[in-house]
Amino acid sequence: MSNFRISEIKARQIIDCRGWPTVQADVWVDGRLMGRADVPAGRSTGSHEAHDLRDGDERWYRGLGVEKAVTNVNNDIASVLRGWDVTEQRKIDMEMNELDGTPNKSRLGANAILGVSLAVARAAANACGVSLYRYINPTSHVIPVPLMNFLNGGKLTANDLEIQEFIIMPVGATSYKESLQMTTEINEVLRDLVIERYGILATNTGDEGGFATPMRGIHEPFEFLSRAVEKAGYTDDIVYAMDCASTHWYDKEKKIYELDGKAYDRDALIGLYKEMTEKYPIVSMEDPLEEDDFEGYALLTKELGIQIVGDDLFVTNVERLRQGIQKGAANAMLFKVNQIGTLSEALDAAEFAYRHNYGVQVSERSGETEDPLISDLVVALNSGQIKTGMPVRGERTSKHNRLLQIEEELGTAATYAGRNFAKPA
Numbered sequence: 001m002s003n004f005r006i007s008e009i010k011a012r013q014i015i016d017c018r019g020w021p022t023v024q025a026d027v028w029v030d031g032r033l034m035g036r037a038d039v040p041a042g043r044s045t046g047s048h049e050a051h052d053l054r055d056g057d058e059r060w061y062r063g064l065g066v067e068k069a070v071t072n073v074n075n076d077i078a079s080v081l082r083g084w085d086v087t088e089q090r091k092i093d094m095e096m097n098e099l100d101g102t103p104n105k106s107r108l109g110a111n112a113i114l115g116v117s118l119a120v121a122r123a124a125a126n127a128c129g130v131s132l133y134r135y136i137n138p139t140s141h142v143i144p145v146p147l148m149n150f151l152n153g154g155k156l157t158a159n160d161l162e163i164q165e166f167i168i169m170p171v172g173a174t175s176y177k178e179s180l181q182m183t184t185e186i187n188e189v190l191r192d193l194v195i196e197r198y199g200i201l202a203t204n205t206g207d208e209g210g211f212a213t214p215m216r217g218i219h220e221p222f223e224f225l226s227r228a229v230e231k232a233g234y235t236d237d238i239v240y241a242m243d244c245a246s247t248h249w250y251d252k253e254k255k256i257y258e259l260d261g262k263a264y265d266r267d268a269l270i271g272l273y274k275e276m277t278e279k280y281p282i283v284s285m286e287d288p289l290e291e292d293d294f295e296g297y298a299l300l301t302k303e304l305g306i307q308i309v310g311d312d313l314f315v316t317n318v319e320r321l322r323q324g325i326q327k328g329a330a331n332a333m334l335f336k337v338n339q340i341g342t343l344s345e346a347l348d349a350a351e352f353a354y355r356h357n358y359g360v361q362v363s364e365r366s367g368e369t370e371d372p373l374i375s376d377l378v379v380a381l382n383s384g385q386i387k388t389g390m391p392v393r394g395e396r397t398s399k400h401n402r403l404l405q406i407e408e409e410l411g412t413a414a415t416y417a418g419r420n421f422a423k424p425a
């Protein structure tokens with residue numbers, strides 16, 4: 001056992017990329033070194049996520065403040081964890097869950113608990129003198145393929161696209177460095193095409209940095225993407241993906257998906273997706289159906305034969321994942337630490353996915369800070385795929401740039417996942 005005692009825990013309210021308050025936590029070891037982590041937040045959230053505690057006082061930040069969560073860290077959590085060994089990640093996470101005492105972390109707040117959980121991991125890595133990814137997994141070596149969401153819609157923009165993310169995956173690159181170069185070049189070409197057709201205003205971006213163009217439906221974005229890819233000269237190196245985020249355009253009462261002015265029942269929507277996969281090399285689809293339709297997911301997963309990723313469906317929760325696996329719903333899990341609220345539970349969900357031959361895609365939230373933590377996590381998980389937005393704004397570039405550092409640090413041990421992104425060796 002190490003002798004790295006937690007001497008202090010201190011949280012504060014900071015600001016995320018949307019200008020919304022969020023929690024930053026510091027965990028001190030022996031009063032001499034520190035681990036710090038910021039908590040991300042979603043806008044297009046699933047209804048089964050752990051509880052993001054907000055103050056609700058309209059006088060400050062229109063009710064979005066997190067001062068209560070900060071106080072919970074500085075009082076309740078700090079007073080219990082002082083003196084604990086910082087390397088006891090799981091014990092610490094379980095202790096915080098017990099202290100909270102609710103099934104969805106609604107008393108202390110998942111944002112309070114997660115801030116400490118992540119800062120504990122950073123502090124422990126610092127105490128051991130190694131990078132976070134290496135602390136979590138000494139055999140980390142897979143560098144992920146980035147899922148670049150070039151065109152944005154849904155809740156993350158103000159345009160009429162129902163589908164939230166139209167994504168390019170540079171699977172033909174040989175390194176992260178090359179994947180960034182390719183996708184950045186394609187984005188510049190896409191920018192020219194968008195300006196040519198819609199004018200300069202159409203190059204404004206959504207929450208994750210993709211263009212929020214006034215396109216419609218599902219076909220037009222793919223036409224633009226494939227033209228940009230071709231013009232940039234990368235047709236053979238690129239495949240496509242989508243985050244449909246379909247819960248947010250599903251009418252629960254009518255049991256109908258409303259897309260581009262047309263109503264689709266589940267079977268018709270699966271038919272449309274099938275048509276799209278025959279027309280374009282689409283290899284991955286996230287949240288193609290609403291968040292509680294496990295049976296529909298099972299049908300669709302069989303029918304499409306590509307990677308189907310559950311985000312709002314699984315919410316990084318072992319219990320939801322277990323249900324999905326039993327039914328054959330989807331074949332990959334989106335990994336978002338704040339959906340579940342501790343590092344240990346998120347890692348458990350990933351391990352559970354792997355054991356059942358499901359893939360894991362590590363993901364940003366639409367509300368991020370400059371903290372690059374998920375870049376270390378994706379390498380620690382050897383997951384092979386990361387969704388972390390367009391490299392055009394600081395809270396996204398921090399993740400891409402961190403992956404460049406890790407790739408360099410790993411040197412010849414690094415393997416870019418490439419076409420094996422779903423099941424990297």
Ligand code: PGA
Binds near residue numbers: 042
């Ligand atoms: P969110 O969006 O972070 O707002 O949930 C991202 C996603 O749906 O994948």
Ligand code: ZN
Binds near residue numbers: 243286312
């Ligand atoms: Zn999603």
